[in-house]
Amino acid sequence: MLTIDSKGGGLLVxxxxxxxAQCGSAQAALDKVDGVVTLDCxxxxxISSAGLGVLLKTQKRLLAEAGxxxxxxVNRHLRDVFMYSGFDQIIDIETAG
Amino acid sequence: xSLRSHIGRLTIExxxxxxxxxxxxxxxxxxxxxxxxxxAAAKQVLKAERGSVWLYDADADEMVMEVATGIAPVRIPxxxxxxxxxxxxxxxxxxxxxxxxxxxxxxxxxxxxYRTRCMMTLPLVDHADTLVGAMQVLNKIDGQFDANxxxxxxxxxxxxxxxIQRARMTEAIIExxxxxxxxxxxxxxxxxxxxxxMPAVAGYxxxxxSRPASQTGGDTFDLAVVDQGVLVVLGDATGHGIAPxxxxxxxQAMLRMAFRLGADLETAFINVNNQLEQxxxxxxxxxxxxxxxxxxxxxxxxxxxxxAPILHWCAQSATFERRGPTTFxxxxxxxxxxRPSVSLEMAPGDVLVLLSDGVYEYCNSADEQFGEARVxxxxxxxxxxxxxxxxxxxxxxxxxxxxxxxxxxxITLVLVKRxxxxxxxxxxxxxxxxxLVAFTSDFxxxxxxxxxxxxxxxxxxxxxxxxxxxxxxxxxxxxxxxMATHAEGIxxxxxxxxxxxxxxxxVPDAKVDLPIEQRRPGGLGLHLVRRxxxxxxxxxxxxxxxxxIRFRKNLRT
Numbered sequence: 001m002l003t004i005d006s007k008g009g010g011l012l013v014x015x016x017x018x019x020x021a022q023c024g025s026a027q028a029a030l031d032k033v034d035g036v037v038t039l040d041c042x043x044x045x046x047i048s049s050a051g052l053g054v055l056l057k058t059q060k061r062l063l064a065e066a067g068x069x070x071x072x073x074v075n076r077h078l079r080d081v082f083m084y085s086g087f088d089q090i091i092d093i094e095t096a097g
Numbered sequence: 098x099s100l101r102s103h104i105g106r107l108t109i110e111x112x113x114x115x116x117x118x119x120x121x122x123x124x125x126x127x128x129x130x131x132x133x134x135x136x137a138a139a140k141q142v143l144k145a146e147r148g149s150v151w152l153y154d155a156d157a158d159e160m161v162m163e164v165a166t167g168i169a170p171v172r173i174p175x176x177x178x179x180x181x182x183x184x185x186x187x188x189x190x191x192x193x194x195x196x197x198x199x200x201x202x203x204x205x206x207x208x209x210x211y212r213t214r215c216m217m218t219l220p221l222v223d224h225a226d227t228l229v230g231a232m233q234v235l236n237k238i239d240g241q242f243d244a245n246x247x248x249x250x251x252x253x254x255x256x257x258x259x260x261i262q263r264a265r266m267t268e269a270i271i272e273x274x275x276x277x278x279x280x281x282x283x284x285x286x287x288x289x290x291x292x293x294x295m296p297a298v299a300g301y302x303x304x305x306x307s308r309p310a311s312q313t314g315g316d317t318f319d320l321a322v323v324d325q326g327v328l329v330v331l332g333d334a335t336g337h338g339i340a341p342x343x344x345x346x347x348x349q350a351m352l353r354m355a356f357r358l359g360a361d362l363e364t365a366f367i368n369v370n371n372q373l374e375q376x377x378x379x380x381x382x383x384x385x386x387x388x389x390x391x392x393x394x395x396x397x398x399x400x401x402x403x404x405a406p407i408l409h410w411c412a413q414s415a416t417f418e419r420r421g422p423t424t425f426x427x428x429x430x431x432x433x434x435x436r437p438s439v440s441l442e443m444a445p446g447d448v449l450v451l452l453s454d455g456v457y458e459y460c461n462s463a464d465e466q467f468g469e470a471r472v473x474x475x476x477x478x479x480x481x482x483x484x485x486x487x488x489x490x491x492x493x494x495x496x497x498x499x500x501x502x503x504x505x506x507x508i509t510l511v512l513v514k515r516x517x518x519x520x521x522x523x524x525x526x527x528x529x530x531x532x533l534v535a536f537t538s539d540f541x542x543x544x545x546x547x548x549x550x551x552x553x554x555x556x557x558x559x560x561x562x563x564x565x566x567x568x569x570x571x572x573x574x575x576x577x578x579x580m581a582t583h584a585e586g587i588x589x590x591x592x593x594x595x596x597x598x599x600x601x602x603x604v605p606d607a608k609v610d611l612p613i614e615q616r617r618p619g620g621l622g623l624h625l626v627r628r629x630x631x632x633x634x635x636x637x638x639x640x641x642x643x644x645x646i647r648f649r650k651n652l653r654t
Contacts, residue, residue, distance in 0.1 A: 001531065017534070019530055019559055020527050020530060020559065020563045021527045021528060021530040021531070046552070046555065046556070048556065048559050048560060048563070048622070049560055049619075049621040049622035049624075049625055050563065050622075052618075052621055053618030053619060053621075054618075056613075056616060056618050057618060059613065060613060060614075063613065077552035077553075077556075080628075080629070081556070081625060081629075084609070084624070084625050084628040084629070085607070085609055085621050085624070085625055086607075086609025086610055086611075086616075087609075089610065090612075090613040090616065
């Protein structure tokens with residue numbers, strides 16, 4: 001349903017659906033990273049508001065530690081969600097293709 | 098003998114008459130006035146007692162003399178008599194003494210009481226060397242027609258031939274224009290009988306349209322709510338033009354009347370057939386599908402007089418079922434009885450496709466027909482569209498296929514879809530989310546819903562479902578979800594029984610422009626749902642303690 005793989009060097013690859021049912025495991029995975037973290041979203045099909053909460057919490061923690069979270073490979077649907085929620089103003093987002 | 102040598106002998110009067118004739122003939126005339134003018138001029142110039150003009154009818158290979166308005170013209174074979182010989186050989190025939198000439202037929206004189214002494218017949222040949230007819234003058238007032246008269250007549254005949262040909266062409270053009278206007282009027286009448294509004298029946302989507310090949314077509318359709326259900330008609334009369342257009346218009350009117358009067362399908366079919374048989378030409382008939390759709394039993398009963406194929410997209414099996422005609426075409430012959438009507442079950446997502454052969458048999462420039470396989474392919478791929486959009490799609494594909502080849506036959510489409518519906522019950526738990534996702538995905542696949550709607554529908558449904566799980570924990574163990582397609586898109590209803598009232602539409606929007614330090618997780622779900630879908634409403638029943646959230650997502654058009 002959802003996997004988050006660490007590729008080292010602050011790069012994480014997320015695949016699947018980040019919905020309310022997956023928030024717990026996603027949060028646990030993201031709590032382990034530090035510094036400037038790039039989340040490769042090419043395989044992320046879906047994100048719900050609960051998923052946004054996970055990203056918000058992570059970004060706040062990283063910023064406080066002088067790091068940050070950035071997203072790459074964000075698809076059109078996800079981009080809409082980030083835009084409607086104002087998350088495009090608090091997380092660096094790079095869209096796919 | 099040259100004309101020039103004779104022109105010197107023309108009197109001033111003769112010259113004046115010929116010039117007058119030339120001038121008059123150049124003016125626009127109707128054919129009848131033109132012929133009268135030619136005859137009068139010929140009599141005057143050639144000093145003849147009588148004159149007549151015969152016109153050549155190339156189609157019938159006959160020579161025709163218009164005697165007077167209102168009387169049938171005299172027709173003779175183009176090979177008969179002096180007129181025929183003159184026309185055939187394209188030379189002047191001058192007979193000084195008719196009764197001494199064996200070729201002369203005295204019957205005409207006997208009938209009229211007139212005695213023909215001498216006669217001159219001249220061919221009328223226009224500048225393009227086309228035979229126009231023949232001019233004949235009888236009985237020179239002071240003797241016989243001589244060589245001088247022949248030369249004079251030849252000058253006159255040349256003028257007349259060109260003028261007559263021009264008048265005939267003008268008449269043909271005017272006739273064509275009159276015909277065009279009549280057809281235009283007939284088209285307006287015919288098109289005005291076609292339904293302009295489609296029946297509005299919840300759970301169904303109807304579309305009908307007709308595009309005639311020429312001004313008037315032999316196709317018709319009907320989609321109308323009657324007491325017996327929704328009347329569904331597609332008719333195609335043989336041929337084009339006013340007669341077939343009238344036949345199908347008549348049929349459509351009779352059917353509506355019969356059903357308004359409470360007739361059942363079989364009675365209406367038999368009676369309309371028998372009436373049409375009496376009023377339609379012997380070699381004409383109308384192929385027609387006539388059906389009545391019961392929108393509560395979801396069953397369409399039909400009779401098809403020679404109208405096929407009847408394509409039925411079955412959503413459940415994702416296949417087409419093809420039905421053939423139940424009987425012979427309407428108006429073909431009298432009918433006493435009819436086999437029982439055929440019934441089709443319209444399951445959710447099913448589409449009935451009725452197209453006139455103008456679609457199936459549309460030929461492209463390579464002489465290839467559009468065919469059934471292409472129609473099936475388009476319907477299967479685009480069945481999730483509204484029927485109006487599917488119709489437009491079919492026409493667009495036919496147009497692309499044609500590669501500029503003109504439309505030879507009328508094109509008529511009748512499309513009936515029963516909207517797709519699905520109902521599911523889910524445990525009130527976040528763990529139910531995967532089965533919710535699968536339910537939505539199945540629905541989209543089965544009914545061919547535009548995949549661009551999947552994300553927002555998934556999103557809204559999940560947010561609302563999660564909300565129900567989180568905030569209405571006191572509710573029943575299960576949540577019910579209903580999905581339905583409609584012409585513009587999709588509608589989803591979440592029903593939560595034994596729940597407290599919680600109106601999701603009253604939740605304020607989140608403040609999304611706050612700096613990150615001030616932003617808190619949560620509160621975004623409904624904010625986003627409102628932006629992702631087109632309409633959200635809420636309904637609560639105190640009696641049942643039932644909470645119902647409904648949202649719609651429409652296709653952008």
